[in-house]
Amino acid sequence: MSKCIMIRHGQSLWNLENKFTGWTDIALSEQGIKEAIEAGKNLKKANFQIDIAFTSVLKRAIDTLDYVLKEMNQTGVPIEKSWRLNERHYGALQGLNKKETALKYGDEQVHIWRRSFDVLPPLLDQDDPRNPEFDPIYQGIEDLPLGESLETCQKRVLPFWHSHIEPALRKGKNVLVVAHGNSLRSLIMYLDHLSKSEVLELELPTGLPVVYTFNEQVEVTSKVEIKD
Numbered sequence: 001m002s003k004c005i006m007i008r009h010g011q012s013l014w015n016l017e018n019k020f021t022g023w024t025d026i027a028l029s030e031q032g033i034k035e036a037i038e039a040g041k042n043l044k045k046a047n048f049q050i051d052i053a054f055t056s057v058l059k060r061a062i063d064t065l066d067y068v069l070k071e072m073n074q075t076g077v078p079i080e081k082s083w084r085l086n087e088r089h090y091g092a093l094q095g096l097n098k099k100e101t102a103l104k105y106g107d108e109q110v111h112i113w114r115r116s117f118d119v120l121p122p123l124l125d126q127d128d129p130r131n132p133e134f135d136p137i138y139q140g141i142e143d144l145p146l147g148e149s150l151e152t153c154q155k156r157v158l159p160f161w162h163s164h165i166e167p168a169l170r171k172g173k174n175v176l177v178v179a180h181g182n183s184l185r186s187l188i189m190y191l192d193h194l195s196k197s198e199v200l201e202l203e204l205p206t207g208l209p210v211v212y213t214f215n216e217q218v219e220v221t222s223k224v225e226i227k228d
């Protein structure tokens with residue numbers, strides 16, 4: 001029986017400021033650091049042993065993972081980072097305050113951008129400095145997004161699940177995945193067989209470990225949240 005522990009990163013500074021973050025590389029807030037430490041303590045208390053960890057290339061997820069492993073006394077665990085586990089790319093909305101955006105475009109339009117499955121946000125212009133093509137960390141990667149819906153986010157997350165995470169689970173390894181609200185919602189939609197409407201109601205709190213247990217065929221046998 002292998003396990004996959006999924007954790008949405010702790011609260012970031014832009015979560016705190018109610019801004020669309022997406023691929024913007026924002027640090028954890030003080031509260032986010034506390035959430036990451038608490039997650040690690042709870043996992044240690046539950047005696048989880050990690051064989052391999054996966055995270056995005058964004059610091060709020062990487063730092064959360066580091067705090068969790070430190071609290072678990074498992075800092076030697078192999079770590080793989082991939083842009084495919086990044087948050088959904090919010091396009092031209094990135095950096096905007098959500099409340100101010102709602103005043104400008106209307107609550108209904110912002111709700112559609114945030115909570116529909118297949119509606120794209122306003123895309124970045126090709127020459128926008130926020131275009132990930134201009135970031136050295138993404139050099140050599142083709143078809144980088146200028147904005148994503150949850151659907152297009154899932155289309156780049158699931159191949160990573162099948163090529164990297166699932167094979168580790170098949171070998172009986174316990175896996176830790178620290179990523180983002182929408183990249184993890186994409187995975188949970190797949191694992192829990194959620195419909196397009198059901199996934200829109202799914203909320204993932206920051207810093208809360210969700211543990212899936214799998215049989216040898218990598219079929220889910222149980223799902224639990226780990227908290228005090």
